[in-house]
Amino acid sequence: MAPTPRDALDFPESDRVFLNPHLPPQVGTADDLPFTTLTFATSLDSSLALSPGARTVLSGPQSKAMTHYLRSRHDGILIGVGTAVADDPGLNCRIAGVGGYGNEGLNGQPRPVVIDPSARWDFSDDSKLFQLCREGRGRAPWIVTALDRPPPEKQALLEKYGGRFISLEMPKSEAGRHQINWHDLLVTLKSNGLLSVMVEGGGQVINSLLSPSHMSLLNSVIVTIAPTWLGQGGVVVSPARRFDDGGNAISAARLTNVKWYPFGEDVVLCGQVNLSDA
Ligand SMILES: NC(=O)C1=CN([C@@H]2O[C@H](COP(=O)(O)OP(=O)(O)OC[C@H]3O[C@@H](n4cnc5c(N)ncnc54)[C@H](O)[C@@H]3O)[C@@H](O)[C@H]2O)C=CC1
Numbered sequence: 001m002a003p004t005p006r007d008a009l010d011f012p013e014s015d016r017v018f019l020n021p022h023l024p025p026q027v028g029t030a031d032d033l034p035f036t037t038l039t040f041a042t043s044l045d046s047s048l049a050l051s052p053g054a055r056t057v058l059s060g061p062q063s064k065a066m067t068h069y070l071r072s073r074h075d076g077i078l079i080g081v082g083t084a085v086a087d088d089p090g091l092n093c094r095i096a097g098v099g100g101y102g103n104e105g106l107n108g109q110p111r112p113v114v115i116d117p118s119a120r121w122d123f124s125d126d127s128k129l130f131q132l133c134r135e136g137r138g139r140a141p142w143i144v145t146a147l148d149r150p151p152p153e154k155q156a157l158l159e160k161y162g163g164r165f166i167s168l169e170m171p172k173s174e175a176g177r178h179q180i181n182w183h184d185l186l187v188t189l190k191s192n193g194l195l196s197v198m199v200e201g202g203g204q205v206i207n208s209l210l211s212p213s214h215m216s217l218l219n220s221v222i223v224t225i226a227p228t229w230l231g232q233g234g235v236v237v238s239p240a241r242r243f244d245d246g247g248n249a250i251s252a253a254r255l256t257n258v259k260w261y262p263f264g265e266d267v268v269l270c271g272q273v274n275l276s277d278a
């Protein structure tokens with residue numbers, strides 16, 4: 001066992017118990033889909049960040065440690081390219097005792113997966129993710145793109161660290177935006193060894209997954225709610241509105257089997273998407 005670095009996060013056993021019913025099974029699931037958790041931190045006005053380009057701290061120290069514990073319990077961690085560009089994130093697990101944080105190898109380190117249809121993320125050797133790879137504290141990302149042939153220089157850099165591009169067919173919407181087939185992506189991730197995936201964001205990814213055609217892919221939802229209003233102009237979680245047969249607006253999505261856990265100054269909400277009205 002290597003010594004535990006000073007920047008490792010502590011997440012005591014007593015804090016882990018409440019999460020157990022909401023976590024992926026240790027043995028994986030029987031079907032061709034990974035166990036998929038949607039998890040993010042939000043303000044009281046449903047914002048993830050002050051603006052699309054702004055890295056914004058919402059979680060307090062205990063819920064931040066919880067997120068890192070969740071990372072240790074999933075094989076993959078998925079974000080959109082908007083988040084990669086805005087945050088230059090590490091997307092590793094910094095809980096004491098995982099690989100790189102007091103243990104050998106990369107055990108407990110999730111595989112970052114970045115949805116980047118046009119391969120616009122301009123990463124370099126200096127990107128946080130690759131610094132962590134060099135230090136043996138995280139895995140290189142898989143980047144999901146609509147391009148058959150991603151830029152060779154980006155491909156070479158990714159492969160140097162053990163990452164890669166995954167090309168997936170992505171039709172465009174009328175507005176000209178790529179639209180990923182989440183089911184196909186998740187099947188692809190599972191066939192590549194990811195038995196569980198946590199989706200962290202950002203706004204576009206979350207709103208897309210909470211649409212009626214995709215929400216059944218989510219096995220668990222874990223949301224940290226921070227006691228702050230970010231105000232107008234933020235990146236908002238607010239899926240497209242739905243209408244009943246009479247044309248009346250109904251809620252976009254609702255959770256069931258809900259538990260609320262106060263956690264420091266935050267509250268953590270765990271549940272499952274209610275599919276009875278999906
Ligand atoms: N508070 C929190 O827990 C989190 C906050 N964030 C924040 O969210 C912000 C970024 O959010 P967004 O701007 O909404 O970006 P995003 O991270 O959702 O990425 C958007 C991009 O991802 C791709 N994408 C997303 N959904 C897609 C789909 N269905 N099909 C194909 N491609 C798709 C597209 O290229 C799109 O431009 C950042 O400021 C970041 O800090 C991000 C994650 C978690």
Ligand SMILES: Nc1nc(O)c(N)c(N[C@@H]2O[C@H](COP(=O)(O)O)[C@@H](O)[C@H]2O)n1
Binds near residue numbers: 040041064084087
């Ligand atoms: N759980 C949570 N709380 C917040 O307050 C956040 N801003 C986020 N953001 C997500 O975490 C990523 C940053 O991860 P690293 O610390 O760099 O590993 C960021 O990109 C968002 O996905 N999450």
